[in-house]
Amino acid sequence: MxxxxxxxxxxxxxxxxxxxxxxxxxxxxxxxxxxxxxxxxxxxxxxxxxxxxxxxxxxxxxxxxxxxxxxxxxxxxxxxxxEGMPYAAIGIEVGPDHLTAVAVDFAGGRLLTWRRAAPAPSAPAGRTVAAVAALAARAVGKVTGQGRTVLGLTLGTADAAHDGLGAQVNRSLHDPSFEVVVARAADLAALAEQREGSHAGSDDLVHLRGGAGVTAGIIAGGRPLRGARGLAGSIGHLTVDPDGPRCDCGRRGCLDLSLGLPALFRAALPTDETPADWGAGVERLVTLARTGDAIAVAALAAAGARLGDAVRALADVLDPSVVLLGGALTPLAPWLVPAATARLDDRHVVVAASTVEPHAVALGGAALALGRLEAGALP
Structure with a gap:
């Protein structure tokens, strides 16, 4: 900046x-x-x-x-x-079950899109770091082999505090001339929405990212809103159902207990089914909803209503023009959006599925590096 x-x-x-x-x-x-x-x-x-x-x-x-x-x-x-040719920016999403790398040139052209399985959550932390470092090195090697200069590498993680991940990747790349940055996945996804999504150029938008819990990336007044400690958008413990179940945080009816994947799976999937991973669970839930399974449809409608309550609170505080559903919420949007919209009363905010998934976080990571250049950090 x-x-x-x-x-x-x-x-x-x-x-x-x-x-x-x-x-x-x-x-x-x-x-x-x-x-x-x-x-x-x-x-x-x-x-x-x-x-x-x-x-x-x-x-x-x-x-x-x-x-x-x-x-x-x-x-x-x-x-x-x-001029797109001379430069490249790289973003990598470090997801719970996958790693995604995207590289773009300065003109926005896609240079590579790679998706790899991540080490199991139970694996030692060092394996995840090694996998990320290896993917980063391959991506850097690919674009530099084309004669391009890397402007920056951004790693998107759930909480941007991944045990020194950035420093370790930086060392594995032998302290490169470009900056290696770690950022919250939801914040990066919001940048991707603003730069490339169906509402590109919007000065006020929210990207709600679904996974184990729900986080938000916020663009307000044309700029990312991150807060004093970088925690803006941590809305998983927003109370949307005061009479709901008690959360681990001690409160009742937190958004995570309605819209987080563990809660959705418990409510919508047969009791004898245990998804192999988040992705498999979401695919199964979509299949059930498409075939009209009454339990799955009802669970998604209930979750959509709680989503609507959360969007209503966001609309009152932030007044965004659009709230986009990303991560695990994107494939579930056809069932979540109608119920959410019905809860908004006269609030003029659009709720819609993200159009930059499944690569929103990695694309946002690349956009972050390009944004630094456009802010004056010229080569």
Whole structure:
């Protein structure tokens, strides 16, 4: 992120230029193809400054000229677009039963999408670290072998506190020139929604991520909302049923007890069925719901109602335009959304399935690295 200049010293002209370079870069990403005149009109920078900035960005291989477009007035304009080839950003989701790696170029083109089984939860922690490090090394090797520079590597985990995972992966990559970052999976998924999802560009959205529990990634006012300790969006213990069962936290009726996978499986699956893993359990639940199994449909409707209560609280506090269901909630959305929407009264918020799953977390990890570049951390 770009820091604000100190009030006790004059602004460095180099800082101003970096800020303006990032401004032009963001504009082209959002509006490409566009001309230098388009950029000047939209940003308020004069044409000479824009021309100098564009020349700099082309030299850095971040922009390229894509041809001429004629108009009824004046000479044809040279159009600009992002240059994807020289750079790559990598995101890896560290899930409970899988690892997913995604690499994208600066223009948003997908370079690789890999999914691997993760070590069993009962396996020693070192095995998970080794598996993540091996996947990261392969992904880095793949894109650098194409002649690209890696802008950053982001690891998405359930709580962003995975026992020094980032530092260990960094060491396994021999302290690379790019930054290795660990972030909450839900926060990264929200970034992916804002950048690539069906509501891309929305300044106010929530990504609700289902798994063992429920977490939220929040975009408010166009920016990620993480809180003072990075814990914003930890909504699994939001009370949605005051008369419900008691949670391990000591309260009653927490959202996790309605919408977390263990609770859903207990309510919807036959008592003699124990899913092999989360994925298998969700597939089984979807199959039962599609065939009209009364118990499964009723359990999902009840969970959807509690989801609606949670969305209603989010709408009152955050006023998002849309709440997107990700993770394990995405395939269950056809049964959850109607019941949730029915609980919203007159609150103007859309509840819908995510369109960036099943790669939302890894895509968001890549987007985080690209976002740092667009904030001024230029190569």
């Amino acid at each position: 770009i820091g604000l200049p100190s009030a006790t010293r004059p602004t460095d002209l180099a800082d101003v230029r970096v800020t303006n370079l990032a401004l032009v870069l963001r504009h082209v990403r959002a509006h490409a193809p566009c001309s230098r005149a388009d950029i000047a009109a939209a940003t308020g920078l004069n044409k000479a400054t824009v021309s100098s900035l564009v020349t700099d960005l082309i030299a850095r291989r971040l922009l390229r000229e894509s041809g001429l477009v004629g108009s009824r007035i004046g000479r044809p304009a040279t159009m600009l677009t992002l």
